[in-house]
Amino acid sequence: MDGSAGATGPDRALALAQRLVRIDTRGGGERPAADLVADVLDDAGFDVRVDEPLPGRANVIARFGPEAPRTPITFTGHLDTVPAEESGWSFDPMSGEIRDGRLLGRGGSDMKAGVACQVEAAVRAAREHPGDTAVQLVFTFGEETGCDGAALIDEAALTPTDLLMVAEPTGNRPVLGHKGTLWLKVTAHGISAHGSRPELGRNAIAPLARAASRIHEHRDWPTNPTYGPATVNVGTFHAGTQPNLVPDHAEMRLDIRTIPGFDSDDAITEITRLCGEDVDLERLVDLPGIATDPADVAEIMELLAPGSSAHPPEYATYFTDASVLAAKLGTPAVIVYGPGDPEQAHVTDETCPVAAIAASTTTHHHLLRTQNARSIPDAERNRTQNATGQT
Template sequence: METPDPVALAGSLITLDTRGGGERAAADLLAGLLDDGGFTVRTEPDPADPARANLVARRGDGRPPVTLTGHLDTVPADPAGWSFDPHAGDVVDGRLRGRGSTDMKAGVAALVVAALRSDPATPLQLVFTFGEETGGDGARLLTGLEPSPLLVVAEPTANRVLHGHKGVLWLRLVQHGVGAHGSRPELGDNALVALGRVAAALHDHTWPVSAT
């Protein structure tokens, strides 16, 4: 199998309209390439919309795989606000043009080509999701992934390699109070007030940001 050129593959992905939907077309394109490259591939359509799908591809000998991941959707692109077709996918003056050329169809193409060019003995797991720009819709539906010692996310970070990535942590906070009659509020302990103080403290907290 001839490995595709990463820029050409990124251009092909850009020509596909995946602005908050339609990611199945991109998943199918990549699935064919990875299947031809010796990966075991499965697409996972969105039960609510078959035009949307995740893609999971694996290769290996039972050892924990390195996981390569990215998303197939893009944010909106109104052609009226563009000086060229936002799905052009062409190269002009050395620059790849179109919605997703940065975030993140170029990254997805780079991961796929790197995987196809890598040593076949290297255990790999590729995970491409739909709906990342709208709250991780596709990621919520993923099941049966192999535990991985290393996750590589090809998001654009000013073309720098960062040892970490923005994520989401959901916590449930429970506060117990003491009820009291409205005429004697000093005898009670208002749980809502306590939770409000926690919310304000979290809002005002300065979180560390890594610059490396």
């Protein structure tokens, strides 16, 4: 990937992660990153498809191995990042440099390093053991804004899978799912008037501000023993154009994280109660939560992190593309596992530990080898060896 002779798999993963970080995909423009990973996979003999349903925004779907009704493993990650304003950073957000054992730059932890680990692990398995390797990789755009790219993938373009590995930042700990997500637009309408005669109008800010305050101060959200509490955040508030005009429109947007027993319909009922009747609600994003039974993946958890199956399972607060992809992939078991530091996601001066990238690359490769050895029948293995010229 970096062209250096004799580079190890972890070295190649790190080099690819550096190249990905240096591609600006803050809030869009993922096509160059998609082309980069597609080229790497194509060079390794993968069947690669790049789709660009929106200008400059692309998904990658790649496969290696025998055709079959299901594939043992699908790796997935997203190519976009959240914005990063250079003026607030102590280094270039597109740096990609290594300093003090850490990869610097936006997307280092969330989650370009994870994508690089998955690519290198799959490429290594395909090159070293072509007859024993079957894997599908799905890399998306627009995950940070509600899984936009994943939503536009045609289900027919995907092969159902037994295990979906999502390389979001977990510090190389297996995480078995996450909360659901509901983004709401809440709008209040008023009547415009001159700022010197406010009694002639109806200020849209007032009812919405009261609603925002009630939501912010509400503490009685449901909780779940595994996932923790449902949460609600007032993320944006917009109203008015100038001081001498009574605003006739005000809008806020809410980020609600749902849990088992408190789904998006329950959330809307409670938000409606807190807001009152003077506002309108519109769903912008509505993603289900993900839950994998630890008993179904205990052996895989032990491979990823020895001893982890003996502890209570972890579930993330953030959402992932699994909310959309799982149903399209035949409801596989889902494990979130990646080298990024969860506390580094979306922060200023984002970094990722280099050692974690190396470890994650090795573990992804080992997982792929182990699962494929159990899943590919000899007949299929022989067909792949013949097709690739291997003996």
